Amino acid sequence: MNVSVIGGGVTGLVTAYKLSKEGHKVTIFESSYFLGGQASVVNLGGYKIERGYHHLFRNDTEIIELIDELNLSNSLKWYKSSVGMYSNKKLYPFSTPKDLLNYKPISILSRFKLGLVSLYLKRQKNWKKYEKVTAQNWMKKHVGNEIYNKVWGPLLKAKFGFFYNKVNMSWFWSKMITRFASRNKKGEEILGYLIHSFDELIEELVKRIEENGGMILLNSKVISINHTSNRVNNIEYVKSNTVNKFDTDLVIATIPNYELKNLINFETDYQKKLDTAEYLGASVFILKLNKRFSKYYWINIIDEDVPFLGLIEHTNLVEKKYYGNEHILYITNYLHYKDDVFSKDKDDLLNEYIDHLKIINPKFNKDWIKNYIYNSVSAAQPLLPVNYSLIKPSFKSPIKNLYVGNTSQIYPEDRGTNYSVKIAGEIVSLIIKEFK
Numbered sequence: 001m002n003v004s005v006i007g008g009g010v011t012g013l014v015t016a017y018k019l020s021k022e023g024h025k026v027t028i029f030e031s032s033y034f035l036g037g038q039a040s041v042v043n044l045g046g047y048k049i050e051r052g053y054h055h056l057f058r059n060d061t062e063i064i065e066l067i068d069e070l071n072l073s074n075s076l077k078w079y080k081s082s083v084g085m086y087s088n089k090k091l092y093p094f095s096t097p098k099d100l101l102n103y104k105p106i107s108i109l110s111r112f113k114l115g116l117v118s119l120y121l122k123r124q125k126n127w128k129k130y131e132k133v134t135a136q137n138w139m140k141k142h143v144g145n146e147i148y149n150k151v152w153g154p155l156l157k158a159k160f161g162f163f164y165n166k167v168n169m170s171w172f173w174s175k176m177i178t179r180f181a182s183r184n185k186k187g188e189e190i191l192g193y194l195i196h197s198f199d200e201l202i203e204e205l206v207k208r209i210e211e212n213g214g215m216i217l218l219n220s221k222v223i224s225i226n227h228t229s230n231r232v233n234n235i236e237y238v239k240s241n242t243v244n245k246f247d248t249d250l251v252i253a254t255i256p257n258y259e260l261k262n263l264i265n266f267e268t269d270y271q272k273k274l275d276t277a278e279y280l281g282a283s284v285f286i287l288k289l290n291k292r293f294s295k296y297y298w299i300n301i302i303d304e305d306v307p308f309l310g311l312i313e314h315t316n317l318v319e320k321k322y323y324g325n326e327h328i329l330y331i332t333n334y335l336h337y338k339d340d341v342f343s344k345d346k347d348d349l350l351n352e353y354i355d356h357l358k359i360i361n362p363k364f365n366k367d368w369i370k371n372y373i374y375n376s377v378s379a380a381q382p383l384l385p386v387n388y389s390l391i392k393p394s395f396k397s398p399i400k401n402l403y404v405g406n407t408s409q410i411y412p413e414d415r416g417t418n419y420s421v422k423i424a425g426e427i428v429s430l431i432i433k434e435f436k
C-alpha cells in the first residue's frame, strides 16, 4: 500500500519503519525542518543534545528492544542518577531511601509515611481503581496534609500547572512504578542514555526507512486529509508555499489532537474523545556552562517563588567528556500553551532565571554561561482527566483507512519515547490484521 505518515517524531518514524519492513511504500510528512519531534536534538557547538533532556528507564522495554533490533545496543549506557529537592531555599539529596529518611522539610513521621505509601503504590497492580480519583484527592486522603503540601502537591502543581487538581491518580501510580522499576538493589535510580544522543536512533530509523524504499518530506505541513465515502483519498500539504496533493491508500496521523482537528473533523463521538485531552507546553533553556552547577542530575524545585520547575544537569548523568568537558544544564518549565513565558524575550527570561540560579547556588555567576539555546514545545504533556480509559480514542478512526497515534493514547503510563514505540507497534499490528 501507499502509506502516508503525518509527523516525523518517534511515533511517526517507528510506524513508518515497521510498515516499510512489511513492504509498504511509506511517505513521512514532517512540518518542521528536522525529524525526531520532541526527542529531536540541536547542535550545541560541536555536539548533539536533545532539545528537551531525555533518558530511558530500565522498564522501557519496547524502545530497548528496538535499539537492539537496530544494532545500537552498544550505544545505550546506563548511569546512576541523582535527585535533589530545592525546598526552604536549601538543596536536599533525594535519591535513595536513606535520603528520604533524612529529608528535613517534613517530620520524621511523614518521612516514614512517604516511604511506606510509595512502597504500597509500587506493589499495586490494578491501576484502574486509581483512575477514578484525582491525584490531589487521593494524596490528601492517604498521605495527609504535610506530605501533600510540602512534597507531592508542589510537584503536581509544578508539573501540571493550572490542571494540577484534575489529573488522575493513575498517572502518579504509573510514575511510581516506572521510578521503582529503574532502581537497583541499593535503591539507586539507574537511567539509560544513547551516548551519541537520541539522534542515533532517529538517524538509524531514517536510514532503514529509506533503504526499504520509503520517502521523507521535511518542511511539509499537512493541511487537510480528504475523504469520500468513509475513505481517505488524498492529503494536501504545503511545501515552499505551494499546496500539493498526495494520493494515498492509508494515513497514520501522529500529530497532537488539536492539530489533527485542523486537517479533518470527524463530527462524531470520536472527535469529542480527541477533544478531551488538553496539553501543556514546555519551555526549556539549554545552558552550556564552564563550571558544574550542582552535584545532582535532577533538581525538583519545591518553591513557589522560583519561576521554573526543574534543573536537569545532563553532564551529572553522562560524562562531560562527550561534551568537550563542558557542563550542560537544562532549565525546564511545563506551562499552559498560552502562558506569558512563551511570548517573553528569551534574554530577559534567562536573566530572570539567572537571579534564581544564583540563590540556588550562590557561587553561580552569569559568566559561567558559554552559550545557550531556548526551545519550546506546544504539546509536551497531555492532560488526561479521571476515568480516561472510558474516553481514550482508539487508534482506528471512524474513517476506514485513517489511524491516529499520539501521546493522548498513551495511558495509564506517562508519555515517553518507549510508549511512542509501543503504540507504533500496536498500530502497525492493527493495520496488518485489517489489510492483509
Ligand SMILES: Cc1cc2nc3c(=O)[nH]c(=O)nc-3n(C[C@H](O)[C@H](O)[C@H](O)COP(=O)(O)OP(=O)(O)OC[C@H]3O[C@@H](n4cnc5c(N)ncnc54)[C@H](O)[C@@H]3O)c2cc1C
Pocket (backbone or CB within 6 Å): 006, 007, 008, 009, 010, 011, 012, 029, 030, 031, 032, 035, 036, 037, 038, 039, 051, 052, 053, 054, 055, 056, 220, 221, 222, 223, 254, 255, 256, 259, 282, 284, 377, 379, 380, 405, 406, 407, 415, 416, 417, 418, 420
Ligand atoms: C521537555 C521534554 C522532556 C522529555 N523527556 C523524556 C525522557 O526523558 N524520556 C522519554 O522517553 N521521553 C521524554 N519526553 C517525551 C517524548 O519525547 C515524547 O513523548 C515523544 O517523543 C513523542 O513522540 P511523538 O512522535 O508522538 O510526538 P512528537 O514528537 O510531538 O512528533 C509529532 C511530529 O509531528 C509534526 N507535525 C505536527 N503537525 C504536523 C502537520 N500538520 N504536518 C506534518 N507534521 C506535523 C511535528 O513537527 C512533530 O515532529 C520528553 C518530552 C519533552 C517535551
